[in-house]
Each structure stands twice: as structure tokens, then as C-alpha cells.
Amino acid sequence: MQLQGKVALVTGAGGGIGRAVVAAYLEAGASVVGFDRVAQEDAPGDPRRYRHVVGDVAEWADNRRAVDCAIEAFGGLDILVGNAGIYDDRFSFGDISGEALAEGFDQLFSVNVKGYMLGVHAALPALRERGGCVVFTSSISGRHAGFGGALYVAAKHAVNGLTRQLALELAPLVRVNAVAPGYVETGLQAPPDLTAKGAVPPPDPKRMLLGFLAAPSDIADAYVFLASGKSARNITGTILEIDGGSALRGPGA
Ligand SMILES: NC(=O)c1ccc[n+]([C@@H]2O[C@H](COP(=O)([O-])OP(=O)(O)OC[C@H]3O[C@@H](n4cnc5c(N)ncnc54)[C@H](O)[C@@H]3O)[C@@H](O)[C@H]2O)c1
DSSP states (O other): OTTTTOEEEEETTTSHHHHHHHHHHHHTTOEEEEEESSOOSSOSSOGGGEEEEEOOTTOHHHHHHHHHHHHHHHSSOOEEEEOOOOOOTTOOTTTSOHHHHHHHHHHHHIIIIIHHHHHHHHHHHHHHHHTOEEEEEOOGGGTOSSSSOHHHHHHHHHHHHHHHHHHHHHTTTOEEEEEEEOOBOSOOOOOGGGOTTOOOOOOOGGGSTTSSOBOTHHHHHHHHHHHSSSGGGGOOSOEEEESTTHHHHOTTO
16 A cells, blocks of 8 residues: 555556556555546456546646645545557658658647656646655657657657656756666557558567566556655656666567
8 A cells, every 4th residue: 555645646547558557556545537538448456446527638727727636535645647648550750741750740749748748747736745756758769769760759758758857957856767668568549640541550468578568557557666665765766667678679570
């Protein structure tokens, strides 16, 4: 029960990684507000400690509404998990039209970068009040080329920069870290303008360095650790890579 009595807000809570983080937080004793553009019928744990807000992370007012929900339902906020994201299906930069690139940029950066910034800004007064923390979902694409297209890779590099800048600016009251997964089996999707090539097939588990494809539950504990008061109270500005060693061989291996 590492998060007993804590209150968390998790964006992208309706999908693979976000939903697993909600379940891990509930199991660790936290109360949780899930925030997603899609409605969620059932809480992935004790329903008395779960609320769901439907909204768009790219909209300031929706972020405020999600934070207000945490304060009204559970009395405050200790942990913000910025996680909602979309992919770019590794679109080919040289082949896409300028119009589709411009549209794709606005869509992907609105969710994957602006959504994270607005979330922290909306949560900041509440996080400062209780000495809270932020955990972002970055990616192997935050440091390495080839696991996404130009938009996704640029956006995840931006998330790593945002993690470090906010860690610097918000200390000592608020810690800011990120988890950077490699491939995880989820329903991660690209917006329509970037899907021309179709979805990227999952990697062959036999070709993975550790011999398996990660499920969301394989990485959710890292979000518990980074939000806990154990060694993590001394961790800020860190990008925790959980990629099964994929970066060692690169996307083509
Ligand atoms: N799946 C992977 O291999 C992988 C690897 C590294 C990083 N990630 C990152 O993990 C995060 C979660 O993705 P996932 O893989 O669980 O995919 P997912 O599609 O299963 O979950 C993403 C969730 O975000 C929600 N969402 C999307 N746009 C939104 C918006 N504008 N407002 C509110 N909610 C919105 C979706 O409805 C969905 O429930 C993303 O940031 C993604 O970039 C995924």
C-alpha cells in the first residue's frame, strides 16, 4: 500500500498503459480520477476510490475539470500521470503531403505535448499544496530514432525536455519524472491523416532481446515507484527506460 491516502489523476485512463496504471494505483491504496476522451463503464478496482472524467487533454477547460473532480471527490491531488497519447504509424516524411503533415502535427503535438503541459499547469496549485509529483509517459522514441515517425519521435523528445525543465522549475515542492516504455501491447492509434501506410505490425516476440512483448501491467509498477515516498523522494528529472533492452539493438534489429 505504497500510495495509501494519496490522490492521483491519470490521463489516457481508458487505454492500455493508463488503465494499468489506474489499477496499480488503486491496488497501492490511492484514490484515482481517470481522464480520457472515451467514457469508462467500470473502474479497474475499488469503485469507491475511482472517478472518471470524459474530456480532451488538449483542452484547458477539460484539464481544469479533471483536477476539480479530484479535489471535490477526494479532497486534493498528489500525483498527476500525463499519459494520453497518439501514434503516427511511422509515416514516411518524404511521401506525405504538406497539408497532411501540418494537420498531423497539430493533432499529435496537441495531445502528446500540449496535453502534458496543460495537465501540469492545471494540477500545479493542488500539487504544490501537498508536495506532489508528476509522472509522464515518454517512450523509447524520446531518445532514439526509428521506433516512430518524425512527429512521434519529435513529440517524445519534447516530453523528455519538458520533464527536465519542469523538474528544475517546480523543485523542491513538486518532483517530475517520466517512464519511457519500449513496445507495449495496447491499442495505441494514429490520427487519420497519418494512417496512410496502415498500422505498424507488432514486433516478433522471438526477436525481442528478453524474448517477450511487454503488456501494460509489466510497466505499471514503475509509476507506483516514481510516485512513492521511498527512494523516489530523491528522484526528479529522470527518464526511466523500460524497453526490454530494445534500444540496444534499434528498431530494425
Ligand atoms: N504502446 C506502446 O508501445 C507505447 C510505447 C511507448 C510509449 N507509449 C505511450 O503510452 C501512452 C499511452 O498509450 P497506450 O499505448 O496505452 O495507447 P492506448 O491507445 O491504449 O491509450 C491511450 C489512451 O489515451 C486516450 N486519448 C487519446 N487522445 C486523447 C485526448 N485528446 N484526450 C484524452 N484522452 C485521449 C485514448 O482514448 C486512450 O484511452 C502514450 O503516451 C504513448 O505514446 C506507448
